[in-house]
Amino acid sequence: MTAFFVVLIAFLAGVEGVAEQFQFHQPILAASLIGLATGHLIEGVVLGGTLQLITLGWMNIGAAMAPDAALASVVSAYLVTGPAQVDIKTGIAIAIPLAIAGQVLTIVVRTLTISFAHIADREADKGNVQAIDILNLAGVGIQGLRIAIPMIIVMAVGAEPVRAALASIPDVITGGLAVAGGFIVVVGYAMVINMMASPDLWPFFFLGFALSALSEVNLIGMGIIGLVLALVYLQLSPKFNNKDDGDGGGTGGGTSGGNDLDAILNDY
Amino acid sequence: MDESKTTEKRITKKDLRSVWWRSTFLMGAWNYERMQNIGWAFSMVPAIKRLYKTKEDRAAAMHRHLEFFNTHPYAAAPILGVEIALEEQRANGADINDEAISGVKVGMMGPLAGVGDPVFWGTLRPVVGAFAASLALSRNVLGPILFFVIWNVLRMSFTWFTQNMGYTQGTNITQNLGGGMMQKITQGASILGMFIMGVLVPRWTTMNFPVVISSVKNEAKNVVDLSTLADAANRGKVSAAQLRNMYDQIISGKQVDMFKVTTLQDVFNTLIPGLMPLLLMFGVLWLLRHKVSPILIIVGLFVLGIAGYGTHILG
Numbered sequence: 363m364t365a366f367f368v369v370l371i372a373f374l375a376g377v378e379g380v381a382e383q384f385q386f387h388q389p390i391l392a393a394s395l396i397g398l399a400t401g402h403l404i405e406g407v408v409l410g411g412t413l414q415l416i417t418l419g420w421m422n423i424g425a426a427m428a429p430d431a432a433l434a435s436v437v438s439a440y441l442v443t444g445p446a447q448v449d450i451k452t453g454i455a456i457a458i459p460l461a462i463a464g465q466v467l468t469i470v471v472r473t474l475t476i477s478f479a480h481i482a483d484r485e486a487d488k489g490n491v492q493a494i495d496i497l498n499l500a501g502v503g504i505q506g507l508r509i510a511i512p513m514i515i516v517m518a519v520g521a522e523p524v525r526a527a528l529a530s531i532p533d534v535i536t537g538g539l540a541v542a543g544g545f546i547v548v549v550g551y552a553m554v555i556n557m558m559a560s561p562d563l564w565p566f567f568f569l570g571f572a573l574s575a576l577s578e579v580n581l582i583g584m585g586i587i588g589l590v591l592a593l594v595y596l597q598l599s600p601k602f603n604n605k606d607d608g609d610g611g612g613t614g615g616g617t618s619g620g621n622d623l624d625a626i627l628n629d630y
Numbered sequence: 631m632d633e634s635k636t637t638e639k640r641i642t643k644k645d646l647r648s649v650w651w652r653s654t655f656l657m658g659a660w661n662y663e664r665m666q667n668i669g670w671a672f673s674m675v676p677a678i679k680r681l682y683k684t685k686e687d688r689a690a691a692m693h694r695h696l697e698f699f700n701t702h703p704y705a706a707a708p709i710l711g712v713e714i715a716l717e718e719q720r721a722n723g724a725d726i727n728d729e730a731i732s733g734v735k736v737g738m739m740g741p742l743a744g745v746g747d748p749v750f751w752g753t754l755r756p757v758v759g760a761f762a763a764s765l766a767l768s769r770n771v772l773g774p775i776l777f778f779v780i781w782n783v784l785r786m787s788f789t790w791f792t793q794n795m796g797y798t799q800g801t802n803i804t805q806n807l808g809g810g811m812m813q814k815i816t817q818g819a820s821i822l823g824m825f826i827m828g829v830l831v832p833r834w835t836t837m838n839f840p841v842v843i844s845s846v847k848n849e850a851k852n853v854v855d856l857s858t859l860a861d862a863a864n865r866g867k868v869s870a871a872q873l874r875n876m877y878d879q880i881i882s883g884k885q886v887d888m889f890k891v892t893t894l895q896d897v898f899n900t901l902i903p904g905l906m907p908l909l910l911m912f913g914v915l916w917l918l919r920h921k922v923s924p925i926l927i928i929v930g931l932f933v934l935g936i937a938g939y940g941t942h943i944l945g
Contacts, residue, residue, distance in 0.1 A: 377658075380657045380658070380660055381654065381655060381656070382657060383785065384778070384782060385781050388759065390759065390762050390763060390766055391774050391778055394766070394771075394773075394774035395774075403771065404771075407770070408766060408767060408769060410763075410766055410773075410774060411763040411764070411765070411766025412763075412767065414760075414763040414766070418756040418763075421747065421752065423747050423751070423834070424700065424743070424833075425662070425665065426834075472662050473932070474661075475659045475661035476661045476925055477925070478668055479659075479663050479667060479668060479696070482692075482696050483693070485692075486696055488685070489684075489685035489686070489689045489692070491675055491679060491688060491692065494668065495672060495675060497668055497672075498655055498658045498668050499655070501659025501660070502655050502658035502659070505658065534936060537939045538935045538939035538940060539932065539935065541938060541939045541944050541945065542932045542936065543935070544835065544837060544838075545836060545907060545910060545935070546928060546932070547835055548835060548907060548910050548931075549914050549924055549927055549928055550663065550665055550698045550700065551830060552914040553663070553918065553924065554697070554698045555824070555915060556915060556918050557697065558732065558733070558736070558820055558824060559824065564824070566824045566828065567824045567827060567828040569828065570824070570825040570827065570828025570829040571828035571831055571904065571908060572828075574829040574904070575902050575903045580744055581740055581741050581745075581833070582745055584740070584825075585738075585741025585742075588825035588826055589822055592817075592819070592821040592822045593818065595817070596817065596818050601817075602814050
């Protein structure tokens with residue numbers, strides 16, 4: 363029964379590690395719940411509080427991923443409060459490499475789910491709305507298993523082999539994946555731009571880039587600048603100002619050269 | 631706008647609740663190609679089902695919402711609200727095209743993430759987390775309980791309130807449409823969208839070239855005298871005057887390190903920060919336009935990351 367709850371908590375922490383809603387992956391919740399399941403609630407709470415302080419500033423922003431609190435919390439909490447009865451200090455020491463291992467697993471899952479996006483495209487062609495539900499929930503399930511399965515393995519083999527296994531992952535793999543994770547986002551940008559870009563819009567892209575690279579204006583400020591640019595463009599562009607004043611009905615077009623001529627004639 | 635349609639399609643309160651609940655799993659199938667796209671479409675499913683009945687309409691709507699999307703998971707709520715309103719107007723015959731719907735999504739996601747990340751991840755969670763952790767360290771079970779309750783009450787009320795706000799505002803915007811207004815919104819949204827993509831390239835991309843190009847020894851008189859302070863500290867005799875002196879030296883522009891190190895990244899930064907991510911983005915765009923599969927590109931970028939890290943060119 364204990365084992366069932368431990369795995370269930372691991373699953374929830376795995377889901378929340380990416381979903382970021384109920385926050386079950388935060389050490390203070392994950393470790394406390396594992397402590398509750400193993401019957402050593404207070405040890406779990408104390409470990410959770412300690413790990414929480416270490417992870418206060420960890421956050422997933424954009425595509426950049428923080429070390430994974432979910433795997434670190436549930437496994438170290440199980441080692442501390444479970445049959446192994448590791449002391450809290452050792453629990454914390456083991457949590458750090460586990461956080462890196464969890465990060466690598468998240469990268470693997472997030473790469474795996476790229477294929478989901480393509481299945482979704484194909485099913486969308488058929489108008490199959492249910493497929494979206496299945497794919498998203500499958501993604502949620504895999505993220506849960508990402509933590510639940512390592513948890514089961516740890517429960518089966520015990521603490522020492524886990525430590526050894528973590529040490530055996532070459533640094534070039536973990537480090538390289540983390541580096542690639544930093545710039546892999548350009549694929550997403552390129553896809554949006556590929557869809558939206560037209561010759562008259564490129565200047566706005568480069569303006570945004572230069573402002574962002576060379577100034578400290580934050581994203582909210584950038585949003586305001588972008589909005590103002592859009593409004594000013596609309597006010598000045600002859601394309602949009604040929605039927606606003608006067609002839610209420612309008613011709614509905616506003617794209618052909620003839621309308622520009624109309625606008626000029628109207629203005630005189 | 632003819633508002634007198636007999637078969638007007640309306641989003642119900644139940645649909646709004648359903649979208650709100652589903653958006654809990656916005657990040658469920660997060661992927662490196664289009665990020666939150668599946669979760670976004672998943673959240674929009676109740677609206678799509680309500681508004682579109684034919685296979686073709688549903689296929690088109692699903693494709694609209696399976697595009698790249700990424701924002702703070704809570705800040706998606708107001709955008710969802712606006713998009714539901716836009717889709718509702720579109721289903722009732724308003725002239726709202728795909729570019730308008732994408733432009734609004736893309737234009738809002740960056741700035742709203744810019745609000746959500748510092749507020750929720752940068753401020754609220756550390757504050758609530760530290761408060762809860764201090765209780766937990768004194769062996770008090772209230773720590774985790776309060777953390778869970780406070781966080782989730784704030785989160786759920788925020789997402790519900792802002793989603794409804796977005797829906798109401800989105801409806802207002804589209805109800806006040808004059809002739810040709812929609813083209814303006816489309817063009818405006820596309821401008822905002824392209825501008826924000828430009829902003830995100832140097833901000834949300836991390837690429838560092840730590841290769842050392844040159845390492846010049848600073849003249850001793852220009853280097854802050856740290857060793858004297860360290861000696862004093864080790865003997866347990868640091869005076870206020872010494873600390874003050876150290877501060878003055880730093881303020882007057884003295885170097886802290888013995889060597890002035892210039893890395894490859896510094897060289898790029900003197901041109902313009904974000905140059906390499908920009909070039910990489912154009913490389914990817916070129917590949918996409920030559921019909922190279924995004925999966926292949928992503929695998930290639932992972933290989934590039936591992937190779938770059940292994941050779942110490944990237945770090």
